[in-house]
Amino acid sequence: MVMQFLLIANIKCSGSLSGINSGDIADFVTYCNTNLLKKGAPSGGGAVIDQWNVAGEKIKLKLVSDRYVRVHDALLRLKNELTKLLGKHRIGLRGVEIEDYRILMDWDEDWQLKKLPFVKTLKQERGTLTLALDVDESALANRIPDRIVRLLEDKKEAAKWKGKSEHWELLFESEKKPFYFDKDPTEEMANRCWIRHAAGRGQFVYGPQITKIFRAFERILFDEIFTPLGYEEMIFPKFVSWDVWKRSGHAKGIYPEAYYVCTPKTRDPDYWEEVIDYYKVTNEVPVDMIMKRIENVGGMCYAQCPPSWVFLQGKTMPDDILPVKVFDRSGTSHRYESGGLHGIERLDEFHRVEILWMGKKEQVIEHSKQLRAKYRHIFDEILDIEWREAWVTPWFMAQEGKAGLAELREVGTIDYEGVLPYSAKMLEFQNVSVNGDKYPKGFSVKLQSGEQLWSGCSGVGLQRWAAVFLAQKGLDPDNWSEKFRSAVGELPEVFRFL
Amino acid sequence: MVMQFLLIANIKCSGSLSGINSGDIADFVTYCNTNLLKKGAPSGGGAVIDQWNVAGEKIKLKLVSDRYVRVHDALLRLKNELTKLLGKHRIGLRGVEIEDYRILMDWDEDWQLKKLPFVKTLKQERGTLTLALDVDESALANRIPDRIVRLLEDKKEAAKWKGKSEHWELLFESEKKPFYFDKDPTEEMANRCWIRHAAGRGQFVYGPQITKIFRAFERILFDEIFTPLGYEEMIFPKFVSWDVWKRSGHAKGIYPEAYYVCTPKTRDPDYWEEVIDYYKVTNEVPVDMIMKRIENVGGMCYAQCPPSWVFLQGKTMPDDILPVKVFDRSGTSHRYESGGLHGIERLDEFHRVEILWMGKKEQVIEHSKQLRAKYRHIFDEILDIEWREAWVTPWFMAQEGKAGLAELREVGTIDYEGVLPYSAKMLEFQNVSVNGDKYPKGFSVKLQSGEQLWSGCSGVGLQRWAAVFLAQKGLDPDNWSEKFRSAVGELPEVFRFL
Numbered sequence: 001m002v003m004q005f006l007l008i009a010n011i012k013c014s015g016s017l018s019g020i021n022s023g024d025i026a027d028f029v030t031y032c033n034t035n036l037l038k039k040g041a042p043s044g045g046g047a048v049i050d051q052w053n054v055a056g057e058k059i060k061l062k063l064v065s066d067r068y069v070r071v072h073d074a075l076l077r078l079k080n081e082l083t084k085l086l087g088k089h090r091i092g093l094r095g096v097e098i099e100d101y102r103i104l105m106d107w108d109e110d111w112q113l114k115k116l117p118f119v120k121t122l123k124q125e126r127g128t129l130t131l132a133l134d135v136d137e138s139a140l141a142n143r144i145p146d147r148i149v150r151l152l153e154d155k156k157e158a159a160k161w162k163g164k165s166e167h168w169e170l171l172f173e174s175e176k177k178p179f180y181f182d183k184d185p186t187e188e189m190a191n192r193c194w195i196r197h198a199a200g201r202g203q204f205v206y207g208p209q210i211t212k213i214f215r216a217f218e219r220i221l222f223d224e225i226f227t228p229l230g231y232e233e234m235i236f237p238k239f240v241s242w243d244v245w246k247r248s249g250h251a252k253g254i255y256p257e258a259y260y261v262c263t264p265k266t267r268d269p270d271y272w273e274e275v276i277d278y279y280k281v282t283n284e285v286p287v288d289m290i291m292k293r294i295e296n297v298g299g300m301c302y303a304q305c306p307p308s309w310v311f312l313q314g315k316t317m318p319d320d321i322l323p324v325k326v327f328d329r330s331g332t333s334h335r336y337e338s339g340g341l342h343g344i345e346r347l348d349e350f351h352r353v354e355i356l357w358m359g360k361k362e363q364v365i366e367h368s369k370q371l372r373a374k375y376r377h378i379f380d381e382i383l384d385i386e387w388r389e390a391w392v393t394p395w396f397m398a399q400e401g402k403a404g405l406a407e408l409r410e411v412g413t414i415d416y417e418g419v420l421p422y423s424a425k426m427l428e429f430q431n432v433s434v435n436g437d438k439y440p441k442g443f444s445v446k447l448q449s450g451e452q453l454w455s456g457c458s459g460v461g462l463q464r465w466a467a468v469f470l471a472q473k474g475l476d477p478d479n480w481s482e483k484f485r486s487a488v489g490e491l492p493e494v495f496r497f498l
Numbered sequence: 499m500v501m502q503f504l505l506i507a508n509i510k511c512s513g514s515l516s517g518i519n520s521g522d523i524a525d526f527v528t529y530c531n532t533n534l535l536k537k538g539a540p541s542g543g544g545a546v547i548d549q550w551n552v553a554g555e556k557i558k559l560k561l562v563s564d565r566y567v568r569v570h571d572a573l574l575r576l577k578n579e580l581t582k583l584l585g586k587h588r589i590g591l592r593g594v595e596i597e598d599y600r601i602l603m604d605w606d607e608d609w610q611l612k613k614l615p616f617v618k619t620l621k622q623e624r625g626t627l628t629l630a631l632d633v634d635e636s637a638l639a640n641r642i643p644d645r646i647v648r649l650l651e652d653k654k655e656a657a658k659w660k661g662k663s664e665h666w667e668l669l670f671e672s673e674k675k676p677f678y679f680d681k682d683p684t685e686e687m688a689n690r691c692w693i694r695h696a697a698g699r700g701q702f703v704y705g706p707q708i709t710k711i712f713r714a715f716e717r718i719l720f721d722e723i724f725t726p727l728g729y730e731e732m733i734f735p736k737f738v739s740w741d742v743w744k745r746s747g748h749a750k751g752i753y754p755e756a757y758y759v760c761t762p763k764t765r766d767p768d769y770w771e772e773v774i775d776y777y778k779v780t781n782e783v784p785v786d787m788i789m790k791r792i793e794n795v796g797g798m799c800y801a802q803c804p805p806s807w808v809f810l811q812g813k814t815m816p817d818d819i820l821p822v823k824v825f826d827r828s829g830t831s832h833r834y835e836s837g838g839l840h841g842i843e844r845l846d847e848f849h850r851v852e853i854l855w856m857g858k859k860e861q862v863i864e865h866s867k868q869l870r871a872k873y874r875h876i877f878d879e880i881l882d883i884e885w886r887e888a889w890v891t892p893w894f895m896a897q898e899g900k901a902g903l904a905e906l907r908e909v910g911t912i913d914y915e916g917v918l919p920y921s922a923k924m925l926e927f928q929n930v931s932v933n934g935d936k937y938p939k940g941f942s943v944k945l946q947s948g949e950q951l952w953s954g955c956s957g958v959g960l961q962r963w964a965a966v967f968l969a970q971k972g973l974d975p976d977n978w979s980e981k982f983r984s985a986v987g988e989l990p991e992v993f994r995f996l
Contacts (some may be wrong), residue, residue, distance in 0.1 A: 004709065014863070043612075050893060059964060078810070079672055089560065103766075115772060115775075116775060116778045116779075117775050117780070119903075127955055132631065133878070142780070144779055144780070147778060147779040147780070147781075148779055150778070150780055151775055153776045154778065171708060189594070192909045196808065196809045198735040198805060198808050198809075199735070199738075199739040199741045199742045199796075199805065199808050200737045200739045200795070200796065201731050201736075201761070203735050203737060205732070205733070205734060205806055205809040206732060206733035206737075207732055208730035208732055208811065208824065210667045211730075211731045211732050211733050212731065212906075214733070215731065228830045232706035232709075232710075232990040232992050233706065233709045233710065233713065234703070234704060234705055234706055234709050235703070235704035235708075235709050235712070235849065237696040237698060237701050237702075237703055237847060238830040238831060239627045239701060239757065239798070239830075239846075239847055241696075241698045242696075242783045242785075243696040243697045244697045245783075246781070251777055251783055252774065252777065252778060252836055253774060255762070255770040255773050255788070255791075256762055256764075256766070256769070257762075257765065258762070258893075259737065259759055259760075259761060260760040260761070260762075260788065260792050261757055261758065261759060261760075261794060262757075262758040262759075262760055263699070263757060263758070263791075264754055264755075264756070264758075264834050264836050266808070267754045267834060267837075268754065269754055271754070272619060272753040272754045273612075274613060274615075275753050276750065276751060276753060277613075277614060277615050277649055279749055279750065280645060280648070280649045280652065280750060281614075281615045281616060281644070281645040281649055282640070282642070283645075283744070285740045285743075285749055287740075287793065287794045290753070290758065290794050291656065291760075291789065291793075291794055294794070295785065295826060296760070296785045296788050296789055296792070297698070297791070298697075298698065300737070300759065300798065307696060307697065307702055307703070310694065310696050310697050310703055311694045311703040312703065312993070313697075315995045315996075316995065316996040317993065317994065317996070318993060318994055318996065319972075321993065321994050323993070324993065326706065326992065330829070331736065331829035331830045331831075331849075332736040332737075332828065332829045333830070334737060336761050336762050336765060338765055339765075348737075349737055351733065351737060351806065351829075353829060353895065363925075375673055375759075380770055392509060392846055397541070399953070401774065423780075430530065448996055455513050461865055462755065464616075492730045494730050494819070494824065495809075495810075495811045495815065495822065496815065496816055496819050496821055497815055498812065498813075498814040498815070498816065498946055
């Protein structure tokens with residue numbers, strides 16, 4: 001792709017430049033154009049000073065470059081050299097004013113770009129995109145132009161995948177199993193008062209019977225996975241600060257689905273008196289007044305494992321403790337799901353046991369196979385459900401807003417799906433993922449040997465397990481396998497209503 | 499307290515009133531002043547039409563009242579009668595414009611009122627408070643003036659308690675116990691990598707050792723309380739919508755301490771594209787842009803039991819299922835605590851097992867005594883700690899911003915406190931509360947017999963138990979009681995760092 005960068009900058013100096021021999025400046029420009037601004041670029045590439053002008057205390061420069069030694073990098077190189085040159089005349093650099101910054105590139109996309117950050121004007125015609133940027137020197141130091149170019153590449157990639165379905169490839173399919181139910185388990189549980197829709201969107205209160213079923217799922221995880229495979233329990237944070245989501249990559253795309261968390265700007269009671277008074281006088285919560293008094297600091301747990309990495313952040317571990325296997329079941333996850341009622345199959349608030357392992361590449365891959373064997377045993381022998389495994393777009397790519405095929409066959413996500421007989425739809429009810437070195441890299445966790453640390457995770461959604469199990473087997477324990485019936489025990493009867 | 503209300507209203511009619519005999523209107527005013535606006539008031543009290551004037555299609559009225567049949571109630575009564583009178587002339591009422599509304603009352607407070615909702619001007623002098631209100635007819639129908647008066651009473655009450663300490667009265671004190679530790683357990687745990695401060699304020703990641711201790715606390719609750727006393731587990735919601743906090747009373751005062759939850763105004767990816775682009779170009783999360791795209795819908799779990807009442811909301815239960823005993827341990831609680839580092843003693847994010855029972859008054863009181871006996875056994879015989887019980891301001895009063903003494907001896911909160919030897923401070927580590935009929939009333943839950951339904955709750959903070967236990971006994975299991983050591987089992991060693 002052809003790309004051109006243009007920059008007009010006014011460099012302000014601490015004194016008049018009239019005393020400097022104009023030959024010296026011409027030599028400096030020649031040095032830049034033949035050497036300094038070419039270093040590292042392929043032959044014929046790099047930046048040049050296209051025009052220059054010295055007047056009073058100012059040097060005006062027009063820089064032009066291709067994608068190598070882009071004009072903002074060229075400006076930085078040049079400033080350092082210029083500082084040395086002027087230093088001999090006891091003149092310093094006072095600042096740089098960016099008069100113009102333009103990017104031109106090939107652009108064959110048939111969709112329209114609307115608005116881009118730091119872009120004043122945007123022209124898209126005859127196969128060329130021209131951007132005029134609104135940037136100052138510090139924006140250039142922060143490499144804003146480079147990130148705009150990368151953003152455009154992201155958008156092209158996203159457009160390519162738009163409308164296409166996610167990658168999906170069958171890996172394994174269980175035997176056919178008998179179904180004993182053809183209704184929607186959510187409705188049936190609501191009728192029996194096992195659950196009740198709570199005050200929030202996609203949120204339920206779970207009564208004693210279904211809670212006991214969830215706890216039986218957990219007990220199966222303990223007996224079949226945690227104890228035999230040597231897992232230990234940890235407690236992962238449930239509020240997730242932006243810093244975590246920046247490191248995990250979620251800050252790239254989580255926004256439309258996040259439950260946002262905001263904290264008071266101050267705890268001072270006087271600051272809140274007006275809000276309290278308003279509520280007491282109207283019996284209405286003044287959300288607009290509240291919005292002005294709080295600030296967004298992150299969100300509620302979305303993917304569960306990312307905030308746990310803070311435990312290891314910046315640390316180096318000895319290789320001999322690997323593989324490490326931990327799990328967390330200490331709280332809720334929240335996603336702003338699409339509207340409408342979905343029952344317990346698709347919830348805004350749900351409960352998940354998050355399973356996390358780490359080790360060297362081969363250990364992590366090997367362990368994911370062990371886990372898959374254990375799950376197969378649980379689904380075939382204990383829950384006795386019909387299910388399948390599919391290779392899909394890795395979850396962290398999906399959550400960063402990236403689509404498409406996983407390039408690697410080692411890093412990626414396996415989704416587990418089961419049919420819901422009442423709707424004949426397939427429901428994804430858990431996953432097993434090998435995440436490569438993504439998290440150790442994002443949170444700077446290292447091994448003593450210097451080898452790459454890898455990790456994997458698997459999220460068991462209790463409501464999703466229940467949705468598939470109950471849809472296939474129904475709410476009557478007589479239709480459950482002997483093993484599962486005994487894992488659950490007697491279903492408690494606590495409440496009755498008139 | 500002397501109180502006076504004044505109202506000037508312009509009633510607009512659908513036609514000219516010139517055709518109505520002025521005697522009829524005078525009769526109407528006399529009827530109002532001697533009968534209609536006096537009904538229900540003590541002799542000499544009530545409202546009067548002080549001035550009245552008919553011009554074209556308008557009737558202008560000046561109403562004056564004391565605290566009985568306040569002028570806005572008087573206006574409502576009068577409008578109904580006037581509708582009948584004018585109806586005979588085929589004239590209807592088109593609307594009421596409130597020209598002036600004033601409240602005058604005795605005010606001996608020595609502190610200054612600043613601002614009040616719906617109050618245009620506020621004058622506080624020579625023992626009298628004068629409020630000029632900015633209200634329309636619908637605000638009067640919503641009884642805004644009554645609520646302003648109640649708010650002023652609240653503020654007087656709060657001012658009375660300001661600076662005074664909460665009610666505290668010793669109920670019971672355990673024997674002295676040996677202490678084996680004089681350090682801050684948070685620091686010691688951090689040194690040993692049992693915990694690490696997470697990315698959020700007052701938030702930790704809990705490693706395998708301390709998590710195993712927390713789970714031992716839970717196992718003790720199961721063995722000593724849940725199983726013998728017939729408790730069943732439920733799962734309570736962890737996002738709390740404003741509707742719940744309106745019913746629980748928290749909407750009256752939770753604001754300075756809440757963790758607020760906001761949801762996207764829409765899930766439409768286009769709506770969020772600018773935010774995503776900005777992040778990708780700057781690597782900074784644009785919280786200001788986010789704040790404009792989200793709306794506040796409630797907060798994160800604060801008191802744990804309130805959202806569970808939605809399960810029962812509006813229902814009637816047969817008496818024979820009582821007492822009902824349930825608990826929840828399905829997630830985190832969040833409070834915006836005062837600044838500074840407090841370790842695990844005072845956290846923004848913590849884990850609590852919430853114990854909830856309900857029944858008739860005597861059942862609820864009786865059960866709270868059973869629970870207290872069980873706790874006493876746990877603290878004396880298993881944890882072997884030094885502790886005490888105190889009768890304090892009920893938790894729900896404190897959380898509604900109310901201070902002072904509990905009037906009743908049956909409804910109220912018992913705090914459990916233990917000394918932290920390293921700081922010699924007392925830490926409240928759990929409570930047992932009898933909440934009377936507060937929650938059944940707030941969520942409209944009834945008994946078939948018509949008798950009052952009561953409830954109680956007890957929150958076991960896992961971090962608080964750990965803070966007191968570890969501060970007194972230390973991190974070395976050799977100094978723990980045999981019973982607790984065996985409840986915990988071996989402390990797992992999973993991670994090591996260089």
